[in-house]
Amino acid sequence: MSKYSKEDIVNSVPQKGFFGHPKGLFTLFxxxxxxxxxxxxxxxxxxxYMYYEVSKGGLGLDEGTAASIMAIYGSLVYMSGIIGGWIADRILGGTSTVFYGGVLIMFGHIVLSLPGNLTAFFISMVLIVIGTGLLKPNVSNVVGDLYAPEDYRRDSGFSIFYMGINLGGFLAPLIVGTVGQEYSFxxxxxxAAVGMFFGLITFMLTKKKNLGLAGKNVPNPLTKAERSKTYKRVGIGAIIIIILFALTIPxxxxTISGLTYIVSFLGLSIPTAYFIVMFRSKKTTTDExxxxxxxxxxxxxxxxxxxxxxxxxxxxxxxxxxxxxxSFAGLGIQSSWFQSLNPxxxxxxxxxxxxxWIRLRSKQPSTPKKFAYGLMFAGVSxxxxxxxxxxNGDNLVNPLWLVLSFLLVVLGELLLSPVGLSATTKLAPAAFASQTMSLWFLSNAAGQAMNAQLVKLYNIDTEVAYFGILGGASVLLGIILFAFAPRISKLMKGVN
Structure with missing residues (x-):
């Protein structure tokens, strides 16, 4: 079981040094x-890159296929968090898993940076998918390790951490997008590969001093017998998957269309199975x-x-x-720049x-109500x-409409995403800490798995219905969640 107690971990981390927060937040930020x-x-x-013509440096795929690939890629990125959470919980612990994930991401971007065909493209996607699955859920879980359970700074710390995420997200489209669209994809x-390299250097140079024991625990380690059996099953499973792809793709x-249906099914069925396993586990207490x-x-x-x-x-x-x-206010805009609006x-x-949240303390809305408000803002966006x-019909529209849409969804994101990260660390069963964080990211995977089918329905003729139906459904779900918020809060057993 766990080698260090929660108290041991918190005491090992310098609790001041980064805007009033633990010093480890600097490293993870x-x-x-x-x-x-x-x-x-x-x-x-x-x-x-996927749908631009080959003569323009792209792969020449049709727009619908490219949109579906984007959705299944995004879904698989977050779905792979299951692997990262399991490895952290049972083999390596959080900090080591974060490092290996960063290495795989960097190599995936290196493959993308080299001229290649569709096969090379999919190889790079596999590396980035697995690498992100190792890194993403565990770096967030290590943030939770920095704070005592009752520390009122927790939600604030996750919000600051979330700002770090978005500083990178803001600069990247302006730099990478401009270079990619003006010169070469x-x-x-x-x-992007160089960026991940800088991230690895930052982590390695500061983790020992700033993180202490955070992320060192292996909460539910494999026994020697389980380890041997697990490695054998993973090896056999990998061989079977490779053989199936080798036989069915050529x-x-x-097909890509068939793959989207498989991913959509997995995106909904895997989190369902996860909930069932954790709920029925003997290691999960009644309150959990x-x-x-x-x-x-x-x-x-x-x-x-x-x-x-x-x-x-x-x-x-x-x-x-x-x-x-x-062309806005006499300036030429790159279409990729709009990706900087959200961050x-x-x-x-x-x-x-x-x-x-610090100002309101105990008077702030409950977690379910924050989620409800977040859904409503997303729907309105x-x-x-x-x-x-x-x-405007078929005519080009003013870019400020997109700016407003991104602003509204950001208001929803700040009500839901950092709060969800924090709530996950508090609601997680002790034996499934990192895996529950993976489950949180599976909500993103499930949403994008749905998108793999939804984006096929979008075109200029369905534009009004597309935005109207999805937006209306989100607002309605937010209203329902708000109505049931008190009942949900009671089930949380003292967690706010």
Whole structure:
């Protein structure tokens, strides 16, 4: 079982040194800054790289296929968090898993930076998917390790951490996007690789002094017998998957369209199985089971929210490239720059929310109510996109409509995402700490798994209905969640 107690871990971390927060927040803030720089930089140009013609440096895929690939790629990135959470909980612990994940991400971006065909593209995607799965859930879980359970700074700390994520996300599209669209997609991907390299250097140079024992625990380690059996099963499973791909892809049995349906099924079935396993486990206490029940509606709300938010890099990116007037106030705008709007607004608003939660303390809205407000803002961000479609028809629209849409979804994101990260660390069963954080990211995977099917429905003729139906569904779900918030709070057993 765990080698160190929660008290041992908290006491090993310098509790002051980064804006009134534990010093370890500095290490994790800048590690995640560079990791997100590499990820969002790559993603800002990935859709365009896929559907731009080969003569323009792209892969020449059709737009619908490119949009579906973006969705399944995003879903698999977060779905792979299961692997990262399991490895941290049972083999390596959080900090070591974070490092190995960063190495895989860097190599994935290096492959993308080299001229290649569709096969090389998918190899790079596999590396980035697995690497992000190792790094993403565990770096957030280590943030939770920095604070005592009753520390009122926790939500504020996650908001500051979230701002670090978005500093990287803001700069990346401006730098990588400009280089990628003005000069070469591969040059843009190379800059993303350098960003991940800087993240690894930051982590290695500061972790010993700043993190102490945070992320060192292996909460539920494999026994020697389990280890041997697990390695054998993983090896056999990998061989089977490779053989299946080798037989079905060249023969046309497995197509990209077929893959989207498989990912959509996995995106919904895996979190369901996860909830069942944790709920029925003998290592889960009665109070922890109650908290898991409270977590289910939060998970569903998060899934709906991310379905809308993640379309900012798919449908709204395509919208920016094809439907927006890119000449504004005498300036030429790159369509990739719109990907900086979301993190830009978070940079300015995250400190406001961090201050607000500390200011309100016990008077702040409950976690379920914060989620409900977040869903409503996300829904309105889509509903307002109906207006330019109705007013302008097929004509190019003013870019300020997109700016407003991104602003509204950011307000929802700050109510839901950092709060969800914090709630996950508090609601997680002790034996499944990192894996529950993986479950939180599975809500994003599930939302994007739905998107793999939804984005196929979008075109200029369905634009009004598309934004209206999805936006309306999110607002309605937010209202329902708000109504049931008191009951959900009771199931959380003292967790706010």
């Amino acid at each position: 800048f590690t995640e800054f560079w990791e997100r720089f590499s990820y969002y930089g790559m993603r800002a140009i990935l859709l365009f 591969h040059a843009g991907f190379a800059i 023969t046309g049995i497995l 089971r109650s908290r898991l029940l409270a977590y289910i509606p939060l998970f569903v709300a998060s899934m709906m929210f991310w379905s809308i938010q993640e379309q900012g890099s798919i449908i709204l990116a395509q919208y920016a490239d094809q439907r927006v007037d890119l 830009l607004f978070i940079i300015f608003l995250a400190p406001v929310f961090a201050w607000l 889509f509903l307002i996109m109906m207006i330019p479609a109705i007013m």
